Amino acid sequence: MSIAFSKYQGLGNDFILIDNRHSDIPVIEPAAAIIWCDRHFGIGGDGVIFVLPGQNGADYTMRIFNSDGSEPEMCGNGIRCMAKFIAALEGKVDTAVTYKIYTLAGIITPKVLLDGQVEVDMGEPRLLSAEIPTTLNASQEKVIGRSIEVDGKTWTVTCVSMGNPHCMTFVEDASSIPLETIGPKFEHHPAFPQRTNTEFVQVIRPDYVKMRVWERGAGITLACGTGACATVVAGVLTGKCDRLCTVELPGGGLQIEWSQADNRVYMTGPAELVFKGEAAAE
Numbered sequence: 001m002s003i004a005f006s007k008y009q010g011l012g013n014d015f016i017l018i019d020n021r022h023s024d025i026p027v028i029e030p031a032a033a034i035i036w037c038d039r040h041f042g043i044g045g046d047g048v049i050f051v052l053p054g055q056n057g058a059d060y061t062m063r064i065f066n067s068d069g070s071e072p073e074m075c076g077n078g079i080r081c082m083a084k085f086i087a088a089l090e091g092k093v094d095t096a097v098t099y100k101i102y103t104l105a106g107i108i109t110p111k112v113l114l115d116g117q118v119e120v121d122m123g124e125p126r127l128l129s130a131e132i133p134t135t136l137n138a139s140q141e142k143v144i145g146r147s148i149e150v151d152g153k154t155w156t157v158t159c160v161s162m163g164n165p166h167c168m169t170f171v172e173d174a175s176s177i178p179l180e181t182i183g184p185k186f187e188h189h190p191a192f193p194q195r196t197n198t199e200f201v202q203v204i205r206p207d208y209v210k211m212r213v214w215e216r217g218a219g220i221t222l223a224c225g226t227g228a229c230a231t232v233v234a235g236v237l238t239g240k241c242d243r244l245c246t247v248e249l250p251g252g253g254l255q256i257e258w259s260q261a262d263n264r265v266y267m268t269g270p271a272e273l274v275f276k277g278e279a280a281a282e
């Protein structure tokens with residue numbers, strides 16, 4: 001049996017998209033997603049995203065498997081790709097269209113704009129330690145500028161959940177951080193019972209930061225949408241960033257706004273079809 005897929009990327013964060021509208025159960029298992037995501041033996045990708053029938057009043061449901069087979073609650077670049085994929089499935093080309101997508105982080109609302117960019121209402125950030133989750137501040141307070149020992153060094157971190165967990169460290173020079181070695185040590189640190197995404201952020205100006213990410217379940221990626229949102233929230237909480245801020249990632253820039261008016265985070269960025277194909281299912 002073979003399964004049709006479309007490969008999309010958002011700032012180089014790349015995903016295999018599957019039209020799963022006929023069933024609530026993803027057509028491939030996490031073990032197959034690991035093989036499909038492999039860049040030598042598979043299609044290659046940071047994750048596999050399934051478009052399922054809507055739940056809880058949503059138009060569609062998104063499920064995603066990371067390249068290690070784990071299932072995250074949300075994916076910011078992925079939901080922009082999913083919105084473009086659905087618009088193509090529905091034949092809505094060159095029109096603005098908005099979808100309500102049910103995710104494990106709640107309802108998320110991407111809007112495909114006329115210029116092809118996608119603006120996403122990412123919902124409200126979650127700041128309490130139990131919501132992230134982290135044991136860094138067990139008294140249920142926010143985790144802003146707390147110390148953590150990782151790899152024999154003390155780091156000052158701020159933690160934010162955008163449905164999935166993020167741990168941000170502000171640094172002088174993000175390019176000098178040995179992500180490959182320090183990233184997994186943050187990800188698997190006992191202070192994060194559900195592991196964590198890890199971001200190193202260099203403030204260029206309050207409205208412009210550079211960020212590099214080690215993703216939970218995927219490792220180094222060229223961009224992370226939820227990570228960019230969490231970065232701006234952390235920057236505002238620590239007095240380093242404006243609420244409206246560009247986050248420059250290795251794959252390009254995202255416009256992020258943490259709205260004072262409704263406490264929601266809005267993300268705008270690209271999403272593009274790379275190619276379509278068919279892959280063997282086990």
Ligand SMILES: N[C@@H](CCC[C@H](N)C(=O)O)C(=O)O
Nearest residue numbers: 072075076077164224225226
């Ligand atoms: N790249 C994504 C985040 C994907 C999920 C992440 N690896 C996790 O496990 O939380 C994004 O753009 O947000």
